[in-house]
Amino acid sequence: MNILLWHVHGSWTTSFVQGPHTYLLPVTPDRGPDGLGRARTWDWPASVLELPPERLRTADIDLVVLQRPHEAALAEEWLGRRPGRDLPAVYLEHNAPHGAVPDTRHPAADRDDLLLVHVTHFNRLFWDSGSTRTAVIEHGIVDPGHRYTGRLARAAVVVNEPVRRGRTTGTDLLPALAAAAPLDVFGMGTEGLAGHLGLPPDRCRTQDLPQAELHRALADRRVYLHPVRWTSLGLSLLEAMHLGMPVVALATTEAVHAVPPGAGVLSTRPEELADAVRHYLDDPAAAVTDGFRARQAALDRYGLKRFLADWNHVIEEVCA
Template sequence: MKNSNRLNIFTWHIHGSYLYYLSQGDFNIYIPVKENKEEGYYGRGETFPFNDNVIEVESGDVRFLQLDCILFQTNANYLVDQYEILSEEQRKLPRIYLEHDPPLKQPADTRHIMNDPDVCLVHVTHYNKLMWDNGVPMVSVIEHGITSSPATYSGHLNKGIVVINHLYQRGRKLGADIYDEVRKQVPLDLIGMGTEAYGGLGEVLHPDIPAFIGQYRFFFNPIRYTSLGLSFLEAMMMGLPVVALATTEYSTVIENEKNGFVHTDIDYLVDKMKLLLDEPPLAEKIGLAGKQTVEQKYNINRFTKDWETLFHFVIDNTKSSNHEKKISIY
């Protein structure tokens, strides 16, 4: 039975950390489950401490749910999954496509796969929105939001930490070559799924990451081309000074020498890593400034309010039969 006091949102479990932060909003999130646990059908899992508003539903029972909005997160969700598990009536509900990534092949000339003018396209950074050829009238940006961390920064390990899953399988885009180059000059540890075979420390579960990385002097992000990483913001939230390439959205978040270090010159970044290793008080000062940046710009209250506002906008807009009244929300 539908809860009349809260919106009922249906989506797939795609990015666990993003789903966790989204679930901090005042709405119910239904996610499908399949026995084989294929992508998007994992259910709640055991990694994230989801609240009761994240509700598992067997995939075959999804068509019987009373929902307010459908949230797509991948091409497969939009092109395949919706036709397999949603009813015809549910496929006419208010719909949002949440795009997590920038275009991967031709950044300035890639048309987004979702081309339905009745569906709202949401990006997680302004850079992503800028680079996609969006092609639909309703386009929005909801920047990340994260919760505060109970863990504290100590920085007592005189080395840097890198957090990337399957780094070497993902190659140059994720900066595997940059990581290899930098670790010859600066002591670095690597955590993430699939990293043990390459000298990394393996996976650290998401709830344990803040306390683990808080021991390190700085956080290094070698990624050339991706969205603004949640792990990067989580590091900043706990006061861990950050070093990154000045690409995609990172150059708009970090102000050099104040709340972190960003550059496209790897030698510059290496020099700043060495500076942080040599001067712990400077690392603490820059980390504190980074924490203040995230608290102001990426706080969870702003994030969930943005989502609640968008859900209501799309729902109200869909109720109108006059499609010409739809407005762009760039």
């Protein structure tokens, strides 16, 4: 099948395009948010094709995957066809709701012409989707392999724009956690974080790396730290588990199901997270053991084969 989707979430799309279909991605001259085309830092197969908007009107498309509220109107403009009416469509929701939670209405609420797919059961529970049919397809990860060394007695954090996003990403918790272990914070928009938090540079280093380099860097850190208060389910958390890292995370949103006992430490008390980080820094053997459990749990629940099978089932149902 030919599936049209926008390049919105690089890590998720990397898994999705491993399926047996042809994936059509809009590309514009400026490669802006509505026309990024193929990824530059992920390894995508040849079945991912770029098409400029002017070619989409005559393109053979079997399914449209919408991911942002404005994409329905954009698709109608570029295709001359309405997703959900003239073409089968699903709306994929990556995020937990913001605003008046749990009363936030989903942009695709009360629609009878598409299926709303959530990436976690938590998200489906908290979005008000009205009468729209919903499904949950949990994440699947392209396995990076067991790479954990833990040779650096530091904690790794992956977060984009931690200064702007503030309490949402748990940025305010980092100073106390940095007292337990020096932090290496990876992601976009992390420049100047140490100064913003009033931390010396050696306690909070930042870097933005391509995916392949990021995996190597994460695996060298002793523990993965996930201080995010409100998120869907960070793919970086699942990737760290695949790498064989023990994880320390806030017990919020879907993390309570993603990280089983023995794979790390979950708590809503920041001081317990700090104690757990110290434990792994002081006991490398425990970090290795719990990292093995984390990897097995991630492979069992968030493997690519299950993810693609779930999506193929939905695609066949919607396009039937």
